[in-house]
Amino acid sequence: MTSVADIMADADKPRRWGWWYVTELRLREMRGYVSYVVTSSFANPLMYLLALGIGLANLIPEGMDGVPFLVFVAPALLMSTILTIGAEEGMYPVLSGFKWHKIFFAIHATPVTPGQIVGGFLVHLTIRFTFTAGVFFGFLILFGAVPLASGWVMIPISILGAFSILTPLGAYAARLEDDTGQFALIQRLVVMPMFLFSGTFFPLSQVPDWLEWVGWVSPLWHATQLGRTFSYGAIEPMWLSATHLVVLVAYSAIGGYFMHRSFVARLTK
Amino acid sequence: MIRAENIAKKYGDFVAVDGISFEVQRGESFGLLGPNGAGKSTTMKMIAAVSTRTSGNLEVLGMDPNTDGPAIRSQLGVVPQEDNLDQELRVRENLITYGRFFGMSHAAVAKRADELLEFAQLTDRAKSKVEPLSGGMKRRLTIARSLMNDPQMLLLDEPTTGLDPQARHILWDRLFRLKEQGTTLVLTTHYMDEAEQLSDRIVVVDKGAIMAEGSPAQLIRQYSSKEVLEVRYGSDKNSTVAKSIADVGERQEILPDRILIYSDNGERDLAEITKRGHHPMTSLVRRSSLEDVFLRLTGRSLVE
Ligand SMILES: Nc1ncnc2c1ncn2[C@@H]1O[C@H](COP(=O)(O)OP(=O)(O)O)[C@@H](O)[C@H]1O
Ligand SMILES: [Mg+2]
Numbered sequence: 001m002t003s004v005a006d007i008m009a010d011a012d013k014p015r016r017w018g019w020w021y022v023t024e025l026r027l028r029e030m031r032g033y034v035s036y037v038v039t040s041s042f043a044n045p046l047m048y049l050l051a052l053g054i055g056l057a058n059l060i061p062e063g064m065d066g067v068p069f070l071v072f073v074a075p076a077l078l079m080s081t082i083l084t085i086g087a088e089e090g091m092y093p094v095l096s097g098f099k100w101h102k103i104f105f106a107i108h109a110t111p112v113t114p115g116q117i118v119g120g121f122l123v124h125l126t127i128r129f130t131f132t133a134g135v136f137f138g139f140l141i142l143f144g145a146v147p148l149a150s151g152w153v154m155i156p157i158s159i160l161g162a163f164s165i166l167t168p169l170g171a172y173a174a175r176l177e178d179d180t181g182q183f184a185l186i187q188r189l190v191v192m193p194m195f196l197f198s199g200t201f202f203p204l205s206q207v208p209d210w211l212e213w214v215g216w217v218s219p220l221w222h223a224t225q226l227g228r229t230f231s232y233g234a235i236e237p238m239w240l241s242a243t244h245l246v247v248l249v250a251y252s253a254i255g256g257y258f259m260h261r262s263f264v265a266r267l268t269k
Numbered sequence: 270m271i272r273a274e275n276i277a278k279k280y281g282d283f284v285a286v287d288g289i290s291f292e293v294q295r296g297e298s299f300g301l302l303g304p305n306g307a308g309k310s311t312t313m314k315m316i317a318a319v320s321t322r323t324s325g326n327l328e329v330l331g332m333d334p335n336t337d338g339p340a341i342r343s344q345l346g347v348v349p350q351e352d353n354l355d356q357e358l359r360v361r362e363n364l365i366t367y368g369r370f371f372g373m374s375h376a377a378v379a380k381r382a383d384e385l386l387e388f389a390q391l392t393d394r395a396k397s398k399v400e401p402l403s404g405g406m407k408r409r410l411t412i413a414r415s416l417m418n419d420p421q422m423l424l425l426d427e428p429t430t431g432l433d434p435q436a437r438h439i440l441w442d443r444l445f446r447l448k449e450q451g452t453t454l455v456l457t458t459h460y461m462d463e464a465e466q467l468s469d470r471i472v473v474v475d476k477g478a479i480m481a482e483g484s485p486a487q488l489i490r491q492y493s494s495k496e497v498l499e500v501r502y503g504s505d506k507n508s509t510v511a512k513s514i515a516d517v518g519e520r521q522e523i524l525p526d527r528i529l530i531y532s533d534n535g536e537r538d539l540a541e542i543t544k545r546g547h548h549p550m551t552s553l554v555r556r557s558s559l560e561d562v563f564l565r566l567t568g569r570s571l572v573e
Contacts, residue, residue, distance in 0.1 A: 007330060011372075015339060024366065109347040267319065268320060
């Protein structure tokens with residue numbers, strides 16, 4: 001008969017690598033929709049750059065914030081693209097893993113823990129976001145929209161920004177019994193306004209005062225502003241840049257904590 | 270393998286499992302028989318270390334599921350009531366990815382997946398998607414998946430519910446094979462024939478509590494008679510006839526559509542009834558089953 005000690009030793013590998021097995025699974029599942037990910041990764045930046053960067057830039061020859069409009073808007077385009085995908089990934093795929101697809105329950109029947117399921121899920125998304133942000137960044141370079149060499153730092157910032165939206169939404173989605181329109185509402189009342197009022201197309205200072213708070217609570221504004229300092233050396237006080245980073249990390253960490261709690265609650269109910 | 274003492278599970282104020290106790294030995298085939306809502310799945314989830322119990326003592330493989338969940342789960346095979354196969358993957362990939370969760374190497378999962386596809390008679394569907402498989406095939410795939418880690422104990426929650434008779438028999442045959450190989454089986458069902466086919470020992474559960482325990486034969490001996498006579502007089506006449514034949518047999522159950530008369534000689538009872546002038550529309554003498562045991566214990570039938 002196998003002793004408890006033997007069993008514990010057996011379970012050692014999944015105890016250390018469980019998160020990676022989950023990532024492996026998500027990567028394999030991705031084969032089914034990889035063409036979508038690749039196509040949209042290329043099509044999105046191209047569309048944005050042509051429409052906003054080139055089209056709109058011609059209307060604003062004087063530029064903005066002391067740089068050509070394309071340079072000003074480029075970090076915002078990158079950030080809003082990756083953050084929007086982050087918001088999507090935190091909603092439907094999370095609920096689906098419990099409700100329709102039920103794959104989280106299947107994984108939890110094995111030695112893999114709820115924490116490792118969350119971890120593997122996020123690691124897979126990190127890989128995916130890195131790819132999409134990398135392609136986007138490549139287009140920005142191609143269009144001459146990133147003057148500084150430090151511009152690549154926008155890629156990790158965009159991923160951090162994506163997680164700062166994804167994890168709070170994931171914490172919420174994991175507790176939903178069903179989607180009866182909540183996701184569409186979040187899309188319209190949270191994600192869209194954030195996109196419009198986060199100093200994306202014009203500086204936050206030009207947003208009416210009574211709407212400025214939207215920017216301050218918006219991960220998109222913090223990610224975009226931080227991106228601008230690395231992309232073209234936008235001038236802002238050091239404390240403000242530090243605040244951007246702190247806010248993004250805080251959203252991600254607190255969101256991650258609650259997302260983990262939601263997963264534990266649902267999987268051990 | 271399992272020692273449960275007075276385990277209970279509450280969802281808020283609702284008591285789903287109300288203090289049940291049982292033991293399961295290595296190599297045994299153990300069944301939880303009860304109607305829908307009895308608390309069978311909840312009990313299985315507590316054993317499988319995926320649902321935290323509210324109270325009581327539970328030991329699975331010498332460990333406590335509330336604290337040593339991952340170690341326990343590493344040794345179990347689980348077939349949940351609802352299939353949760355990965356629809357985004359192919360049949361064989363479902364096995365491979367699942368095996369990885371137990372820390373098996375890529376080579377080991379590939380080899381094991383091929384063996385189990387053979388066992389589950391799904392080799393020719395290896396590259397198929399999951400969605401187009403029949404219910405029976407999905408169930409077999411789920412069983413194959415649960416065997417990836419060569420588990421010490423297999424938990425099957427309603428393995429054949431919703432399948433047609435032919436698919437059920439194929440599945441029973443596969444499970445019988447596992448039983449013969451000495452795999453410890455714990456299964457739940459609300460089909461008495463399934464419980465009789467696959468379990469050495471059964472507990473009858475209803476409303477979160479255990480009503481009786483024993484081998485199918487023991488239970489029938491203890492709670493029912495050797496034979497059962499079923500007579501039908503049409504729904505409006507059943508109860509009036511019942512009054513005038515109340516002394517026939519050892520015991521009777523008056524159901525809306527028929528009267529069940531329990532005794533050791535059904536033919537003799539039928540002759541007696543006919544002699545009294547109550548010719549039934551149809552009659553049937555059969556052996557007692559677990560269905561009768563359940564009816565005796567709860568006054569209700571297993572499948573509504
Ligand atoms: N997650 C849950 N939340 C609330 N009640 C539940 C939950 N799961 C099961 N129940 C209730 O507990 C009882 C037992 O359910 P279950 O264990 O699934 O029964 P069985 O498997 O025997 O049909 C049922 O009344 C069911 O409605
Ligand atoms: Mg059930």
